[in-house]
Amino acid sequence: xxxxxxxxxxxxxxxxxxxxxxxxxxxxxxxxxxxxxxxxxxxxxxxxxxxxxxxxxxxxxxxxxxxxxxxxxxxxxxxxxxxxxxxxxxxxxxxxxxxxxxxxxxxxxxxxxxxxxxxxxxxxxxxxxxxxxxxxxxxxxxxxxxxxxxxxxxxxxxxxxxxxxxxxxxxxxxxxxxxxxxxxxxxxxxxxxxxxxxxxxxxxxxxxxxxxxxxxxxxxxxxxxxxxxxxxxxxxxxxxxxxxxxxxxxxxxxxxxxxxxxxxxxxxxxxxxxxxxxxxxxxxxxxxxxxxxxxxxxxxxxxxxxxxxxxxxxxxxxxxxxxxxxxxxxxxxx
Numbered sequence: 001x002x003x004x005x006x007x008x009x010x011x012x013x014x015x016x017x018x019x020x021x022x023x024x025x026x027x028x029x030x031x032x033x034x035x036x037x038x039x040x041x042x043x044x045x046x047x048x049x050x051x052x053x054x055x056x057x058x059x060x061x062x063x064x065x066x067x068x069x070x071x072x073x074x075x076x077x078x079x080x081x082x083x084x085x086x087x088x089x090x091x092x093x094x095x096x097x098x099x100x101x102x103x104x105x106x107x108x109x110x111x112x113x114x115x116x117x118x119x120x121x122x123x124x125x126x127x128x129x130x131x132x133x134x135x136x137x138x139x140x141x142x143x144x145x146x147x148x149x150x151x152x153x154x155x156x157x158x159x160x161x162x163x164x165x166x167x168x169x170x171x172x173x174x175x176x177x178x179x180x181x182x183x184x185x186x187x188x189x190x191x192x193x194x195x196x197x198x199x200x201x202x203x204x205x206x207x208x209x210x211x212x213x214x215x216x217x218x219x220x221x222x223x224x225x226x227x228x229x230x231x232x233x234x235x236x237x238x239x240x241x242x243x244x245x246x247x248x249x250x251x252x253x254x255x256x257x258x259x260x261x262x263x264x265x266x267x268x269x270x271x272x273x274x275x276x277x278x279x280x281x282x283x284x285x286x287x288x289x290x291x292x293x294x295x296x297x298x299x300x301x302x303x304x305x306x307x308x309x310x311x312x313x314x315x316x317x318x319x320x321x322x323x324x325x326x327x328x329x330x331x332x333x334x
Contacts, residue, residue, distance in 0.1 A: 029065040030094050037061065037091035041109065044102070046084040046181070050074065053082065053102075061091045062098050069095040078103055085109065085164020110165040114178060116282040117211045119244070120155045123178070123280075127171050136171040143175055146183045147201050149276065156208045156277025157182050185283050195290050198227075207289040208277030212240040212249075218308045219288030221295060225310065228298050236267035244278040252333050304332045 042060060044053060050073040051066075058066035072095050073079035082102045086109040089101045101107055110132030114123055127133045145154050158178035165174055186192065191200045198206070206226050214222040229236050242258050243249045245265035259268040264275050281289075297310040299317035304327045309320050327333070 029068045031064045031092045033094050033097065036093050036097075039088055039090050042087045042089045042102075044082055044084050044087060046184075048082075048084065050079055057098055062089055062093065063095050064092075065095075069098060072096060072099060083108055083111070083162035083164065085111065085162065086166070087164075105162075108162070108164050110163075110167060110169070112163045112165060112174065114158055114160045114163065114280060116160040116285075117279045118160060119249075119279055120153070120158065123158050123175070124171075127174055130165070132165040132167050132169055133174055134168055134170050141172050141175065143172060143179070146179045146186075147204065149201055151276050153276040154179070156204050156280055158280050159185055160280045160282055185286070189283065189286055189290060191286060191290065195292070202273060203289050204281070204286070205273050205277045207281040207285040208279040209236075209238055209240055209274075210289055211279050211281040211285040212243075213238060214308065215306065216282075216284050218300075219285050220291065220293040221297065221308075221310050222300060223289040223292040224295050225297050225300050227292060228296065230272065232298070233271055234298065235269070235271050236273075238267050241265045241267045241274050241278055244274075252328065303327055 040060060040062070042057070042062060048056075051070055054063075054066040054070040054073065057063045057069055063069050076099065079099060082099075083105075087102055088107045088109060089098065093101070105111055110130070112126055112130050112132070114126070124138060127136070143154060145152060145157050147157060154175070158175065159182035161178075161181055163174065163177060163181075165177075186200070186204075191203060194200045195203050206223060209226060210219050210222045226236060226238075239251075239254050240249075242254055242261065242263075242265065243251060245261060245263040246258055248254075248258070259266070262269075264270060265278065267274065295310065296312045298312050299314065300308060300310045301317060301320050301324055302308040303320050303323045311317055311320075
């Protein structure tokens with residue numbers, strides 16, 4: 001018919017319009033790749049949500065649209081690992097590249113990592129090696145622990161996390177930030193309430209051993225073993241406490257000589273808890289100790305990586321101990 005376009009032509013025009021609209025919407029929601037702007041310092045606040053970060057990125061012209069980044073963050077589990085602190089990041093970049101740059105540890109200014117299971121000594125060593133921290137003398141720091149304890153110790157009270165410090169930060173300020181992070185996490189877990197007859201500090205001490213002794217999936221079971229031993233007056237007999245005292249952390253076995261040392265941290269010779277925590281436990285270890293698994297176990301042993309077994313039978317434990325030595329000789333723990 002005169003004046004009418006063929007059906008195929010109409011469909012072609014409609015598809016073309018749809019593609020143009022799609023392209024426009026896409027371009028309006030994201031910057032194109034390959035044309036970054038200047039690099040800026042972008043701060044991620046402790047506890048910032050994905051939405052908070054997305055809005056701030058858009059406000060500082062890092063990305064074009066906050067919703068684009070937010071949707072990406074929801075679909076990418078890595079987004080939960082964005083560390084608080086100051087990040088060097090380019091402006092006018094696609095949301096996907098912004099996420100990549102935020103996850104790059106080399107772009108975090110003054111990054112200092114306190115690892116789960118680290119000790120106060122480890123933290124001091126990291127502070128001394130950091131180019132962001134001013135030189136200091138440990139004896140002059142005089143920092144009060146966030147939980148009062150007879151030893152006036154900061155052991156276990158510097159929360160494991162990624163920290164970002166500006167150049168010239170004092171060691172005292174850095175430790176205060178780690179202590180404040182611990183206080184915040186402890187408050188969220190209601191640590192001060194303790195567990196049954198255990199005070200918050202005793203729970204922390206148990207959690208510090210749990211952190212070193214177990215894989216995360218077994219935290220709650222190991223916490224129960226420790227409490228069961230304490231309940232019956234049995235020495236804890238934990239390698240981790242002796243390794244802490246003798247600075248042999250990380251070793252698979254202890255020598256008989258090591259288990260005979262004269263130290264309040266020698267849980268082979270002493271009954272009860274050591275005088276302080278032996279590591280900085282994670283929130284997972286703290287939570288598991290506040291909510292230990294139900295069980296009557298008093299023995300546990302990791303016979304091979306990923307295979308930790310629990311029992312209240314010494315005979316069964318002895319069989320597993322033999323299996324452990326066989327696996328150790330075969331190189332299963334290398």
